[in-house]
Amino acid sequence: MGRSSLRVWLLVVSVLFAMAVVGGIAITTFIIVANGMQSVAADATARIASSASTLLRDAIADADEGAASQGLVGQSRASAALETVRAEIPALLNRPGVGEAAYALYSANGALLWSSSSKAVWPDQKPDRALASLDTRTTSTAVHSGGFMSGLLDSARLPVRVSHVPIELPDGTTGVLDITYQSTTEERVIDAVRAPMAGLAISAMIIMVLLMQTSMAWVLSLVDTLRRAADSIDAGQLDARLPDSGSNEISALAKSINRLIERLQRRSEAQARFVADASHELATPVAGIRGYTSILRAWGAEDPIVRDEAVDAIDRESRRMARLSGDLLNLLQADQGLVLKTERFDVNALVRDRIAATASRWIEKGIDYIGPEDEDPLVMVGDPDRLEDVISILLDNASKYTPAGGKVVVNTKRKREMVVIEFADTGQGIPADDLPRIFDRFFRSEASRAAGEGGFGLGLSIAKSIVDSMGGQIEVESEERKGTTFIVRVPRGRV
Ligand code: ADP
Numbered sequence: 001m002g003r004s005s006l007r008v009w010l011l012v013v014s015v016l017f018a019m020a021v022v023g024g025i026a027i028t029t030f031i032i033v034a035n036g037m038q039s040v041a042a043d044a045t046a047r048i049a050s051s052a053s054t055l056l057r058d059a060i061a062d063a064d065e066g067a068a069s070q071g072l073v074g075q076s077r078a079s080a081a082l083e084t085v086r087a088e089i090p091a092l093l094n095r096p097g098v099g100e101a102a103y104a105l106y107s108a109n110g111a112l113l114w115s116s117s118s119k120a121v122w123p124d125q126k127p128d129r130a131l132a133s134l135d136t137r138t139t140s141t142a143v144h145s146g147g148f149m150s151g152l153l154d155s156a157r158l159p160v161r162v163s164h165v166p167i168e169l170p171d172g173t174t175g176v177l178d179i180t181y182q183s184t185t186e187e188r189v190i191d192a193v194r195a196p197m198a199g200l201a202i203s204a205m206i207i208m209v210l211l212m213q214t215s216m217a218w219v220l221s222l223v224d225t226l227r228r229a230a231d232s233i234d235a236g237q238l239d240a241r242l243p244d245s246g247s248n249e250i251s252a253l254a255k256s257i258n259r260l261i262e263r264l265q266r267r268s269e270a271q272a273r274f275v276a277d278a279s280h281e282l283a284t285p286v287a288g289i290r291g292y293t294s295i296l297r298a299w300g301a302e303d304p305i306v307r308d309e310a311v312d313a314i315d316r317e318s319r320r321m322a323r324l325s326g327d328l329l330n331l332l333q334a335d336q337g338l339v340l341k342t343e344r345f346d347v348n349a350l351v352r353d354r355i356a357a358t359a360s361r362w363i364e365k366g367i368d369y370i371g372p373e374d375e376d377p378l379v380m381v382g383d384p385d386r387l388e389d390v391i392s393i394l395l396d397n398a399s400k401y402t403p404a405g406g407k408v409v410v411n412t413k414r415k416r417e418m419v420v421i422e423f424a425d426t427g428q429g430i431p432a433d434d435l436p437r438i439f440d441r442f443f444r445s446e447a448s449r450a451a452g453e454g455g456f457g458l459g460l461s462i463a464k465s466i467v468d469s470m471g472g473q474i475e476v477e478s479e480e481r482k483g484t485t486f487i488v489r490v491p492r493g494r495v
Pocket residue numbers: 397398400401402425427428429430438443444445446448454455456457458459460461484
């Protein structure tokens with residue numbers, strides 16, 4: 001996905017998210033308001049029906065009394081009372097508290113006696129009215145209903161209910177008063193809420209989208225800066241670093257990438273140094289061989305002594321070259337990640353075997369070698385050949401750097417899940433300044449160079465690479481003129 005399409009995608013997601021959240025809240029609030037207004041209207045209908053019917057009943061009783069006081073009886077008293085009521089009813093029901101409704105008064109046989117307006121007359125309500133007059137119980141029926149989202153997109157239209165209240169008429173029959181409540185006030189409230197709600201919802205959506213877009217633009221700009229910085233780092237030019245100030249996740253990513261570049265840089269510098277050192281080391285024997293070849297050409301035929309010396313020197317130098325190329329090959333293999341065997345073997349036997357193999361050297365030099373004290377086998381699972389390489393390098397060094405009369409003690413032990421092998425000698429020791437560098441490739445201390453000990457400074461780096469790939473550690477402790485101890489720790493494996 002390209003960068004611009006990522007922006008478009010994020011824009012679409014933020015708009016949809018804002019619509020879902022803000023729109024959802026706005027619609028829910030609107031539904032709550034609309035439903036609240038519906039129940040307010042229902043309550044108002046019940047209240048008005050009760051007040052209006054009481055008023056009408058009182059008015060009928062008063063009118064009946066008035067007709068009686070005029071000395072009227074029977075049908076004429078009833079007609080006079082009804083006439084009085086009909087005359088008074090408009091003023092009676094057009095006062096605060098009951099004036100919001102429309103009224104229609106029907107006789108027992110369903111004839112319309114009076115109505116406040118055409119809105120009060122519902123011809124289809126006949127059966128309900130008849131039921132109310134027979135039952136003399138108040139009933140109510142819906143003449144139209146509004147949906148629960150009424151007023152969301154157009155003018156609000158709340159449900160209208162007609163209450164049928166039985167009323168005893170002056171002639172003793174039961175008529176019915178129809179009360180139709182017009183919920184215009186509640187509808188006006190809903191209509192008034194709609195526009196500000198919509199305005200508020202749209203503004204909230206716009207603000208939300210803008211906020212999301214601004215923060216995303218900020219994040220994308222950080223990513224863009226990283227990308228540009230990363231582009232500027234050429235494969236060979238590993239000096240550049242990504243901007244990593246700040247404490248956000250992008251800075252953390254930049255810091256990780258910078259650490260990676262640093263490792264790559266160190267590796268590439270080490271490789272360059274390695275190639276330079278290797279060619280320098282190879283140049284010395286090659287120069288020697290060429291020099292002795294010239295001598296051989298010039299005087300070899302006439303002078304047998306010169307010839308023999310030159311042949312010996314060429315032989316020595318070519319052996320040195322062979323040793324060096326062998327060491328370089330070992331180092332390369334260890335660097336590329338060794339494929340390690342998983343064999344069960346006895347470390348003590350391996351150490352004793354190696355000490356015996358180098359015996360000629362240390363006996364010749366007059367050094368004492370003391371093998372592992374522990375007679376019991378120390379079994380581990382790993383690669384015996386590689387561990388043998390490490391042991392050989394450390395025994396070889398101990399004999400190289402320990403003068404005649406010295407002592408080399410090798411001890412083995414098991415510490416938790418690790419096998420520990422210690423090589424302690426009473427040799428020249430390593431100067432404190434050199435200690436941090438002795439595992440570096442081609443590093444040799446001044447003392448060993450001066451003493452002309454024949455190594456290339458690769459033994460310890462080979463040993464360290466092998467131990468590292470086994471998942472172990474190699475450490476050194478040394479004191480000048482007293483001696484040196486190398487400690488190798490390797491995992492014991494599942495024995
Ligand atoms: P080299 O082939 O020179 O022995 P190594 O990598 O094995 O190379 O050792 C690096 C340097 O560490 C040596 O040149 C020497 O100065 C020092 N060194 C290693 N082992 C010992 C030791 N047992 N006693 C004193 N110095 C040592």
